[in-house]
Amino acid sequence: MLVASPPKLLVLGFALIILVGAELLTLPIASAAGHSTRWIDALFTATSATCVTGLVVVDTGTYYSTFGQLVILSLIQIGGLGFMTMATLFAVFLKRRISLKERLVLQEALNQSSIEGIVRLVRKVLFYTLCIEAAGAVSFTLRFMFDMSPGRALYYGIFHAVSFFNNAGFDIMGHFRSFTMYVGDPVMNLTAALLIFLGGIGFVVLADLVEYRTKRKLSLHSKVALSMSGLLIAAGAVIIFIFEYTNSLTMGPLSFGEKVLAAFFQSVSPRTAGVNTVDLASLRQATQFILIVLMFIGASPGSTGGGIKTTTFAALIGAVNTMIRGKEDVVMFNYRLAKERVYKALTVTLFALALVMVATMVLSTTEDHQFLMILFEVTSAFGTVGLTMGLTPELTLVGKIIIILMMFIGRLGPLTLSYAIAPKPGRVLYRNAEGKIIIG
Amino acid sequence: MLVASPPKLLVLGFALIILVGAELLTLPIASAAGHSTRWIDALFTATSATCVTGLVVVDTGTYYSTFGQLVILSLIQIGGLGFMTMATLFAVFLKRRISLKERLVLQEALNQSSIEGIVRLVRKVLFYTLCIEAAGAVSFTLRFMFDMSPGRALYYGIFHAVSFFNNAGFDIMGHFRSFTMYVGDPVMNLTAALLIFLGGIGFVVLADLVEYRTKRKLSLHSKVALSMSGLLIAAGAVIIFIFEYTNSLTMGPLSFGEKVLAAFFQSVSPRTAGVNTVDLASLRQATQFILIVLMFIGASPGSTGGGIKTTTFAALIGAVNTMIRGKEDVVMFNYRLAKERVYKALTVTLFALALVMVATMVLSTTEDHQFLMILFEVTSAFGTVGLTMGLTPELTLVGKIIIILMMFIGRLGPLTLSYAIAPKPGRVLYRNAEGKIIIG
């Protein structure tokens, strides 16, 4: 009973937070104009904030009052931190069904091994989060002070540092512009990219990195997460750079250095921050498709980001590579992955793909927009990314409901599923005889 | 050496047939106008015919002379029959790396068990093919005689019976119309659908069905292939019927009965015949996407059709279902599938998906058309389906080359891969230690 409850608690807890948030956002004082917001829009915003997605039906910067923005910021912090903590806890302590050996590996990585360690772990997550967010806020504030009053710069600095570290994708720059005005600004780009990266790499890796100075050794998980993240950012940046080099609507007018910066930033953002510095609707189709793929892959496990996760993707590549070369084992950094783990990666991906496809198909009938735009929106919602080609504010009522569901499922589904994935012991009363079918 | 050669022989044999066919098609007597065809277009047509795809850069009915059409028909028959025979042989006799038990299951299904059985098997495949094609040709000819002279009706009857049984998708109705003029004709629709179904269900299932009268028992493979094919056709037809009911450009003007027939036929065709009775470019986006999914899944193993195969798709559904319900085994008809088999289904699908995605991305940069149209074309080429939203005749040179490659890989890749998939015994000198990463 107690063993089964954590995922249920997580789902119910998130639902409760979202509903409270939605109620607060419907209050007249939450909007800049002082009128009460439609419930479906408030629900959309609250879901988007709590699930750290960043898709918005109204512009956060101009539509909401400071009170409304603070409600959103609170939802982001609770949602992001809560999820990261729960995901880490699940992986380390609560997932009793995984093998002892497996837990030991994780516990070793985190240097925690007992129930009282939960408190220590949560404290550690909180401490890391606050340190990184504070550093980000200082950097942002100093840069914002060139453009606005110190008080406002501080508010903007804190808001965006929290939003970016939690990979929430919310901004208060106004008029759905995201960070497009800072496309060539190194301070903004690097601060934002670092916040996104640290928020999306996962707490297990963060802890591993901090302890690297004393241990001089990274866990296999950290190696895979770090190298796959690096690979995705580099490959994405190169492709975006090439595809958009001559696109006069996006990167064409920029200087060479700005182009590099813009390509790099647009490649970091799908992991799964949802901030953009160029207009996504003006990108070439091929670039938009690349972004969809990057958003689907997303961030690393136990982080504030979403998607199927970098480690899952690494396992997929390993599986295909192993198959093509006619080998038996998926090998990474001289370790072999257990078949069940690769199998899990494949089924998780397939489940995610099916979900995205069904939602895209339904939206294709309810929304009068191009297929790619709809696929982009659905993947963004599922991966809790928050990038959009402009569909969000134009969504129909049914469209809004489906995107709300996708954000919620995209955030909580994989974790709850991952918790429930191991077969319940003691329930297998008999096994069927093995049958054969021809595959492929 | 001899063990490794069948897939190589298959690939080289197909390449040789395609090149000879392309040379013949460039001859002036092959075109109706009597001039020589551009080599890239001849290569495209020869590849499309030999790989029984049916995508065409020029209209088969009006552009090619009778000689040219007969070259195409020969390529279809050699390609379709050759592939089906080889695929069946691979599954039954040549795949020495599969377990003895597995081979016994297949041999039981085919009632063949020795090397001299190869000859018997090939003869059986030939016999079945000719019987079904002859019956189809008779039915078609009788119907065509209402519209044209008996001689022409016979020629049209034979051409389309051979093309449809081989799931080749070629037609000689002229002007890229496919069978749109027969959208409401029950004889044409049912004959075509039956030819497509029998060609696409696979020889193993055909043999199993023929022997059902004496054995009163179907193999698990046949049960899965038949039920999944039925399910896909039914589900596809219902969705297409609903989505297109009010579409004035496709099924809107038809009577209720014609609508049912049209929805049914458009749902059968992606398995992977490539004949259409309504204009595919005018379908709603959601319907086009459904067709893409159906084309990707395709036909059953060891058949004239392509795609990842119905049994593979059944294994995928089983895997996701098993995962969601927290069970251990994928169970079908009270038999459990071996983990390795499900694993193979997952990797084959992933490989196919990656291939389609990369090709789509490349074509997105070379072709100036909508994303969905390009995805449709690439999936159609990979699944050797032959349906198109109209992109094929407008392909650029690079586009043509990529689609040619996709047709070839889509036809031969999965089989060759499937042959090579088992790890080579005796090569595993050491195994790496197991490492752990967090998935999802």
Ligand SMILES: [K+]
């Ligand atoms: K986000």
Ligand SMILES: [K+]
């Ligand atoms: K075809």
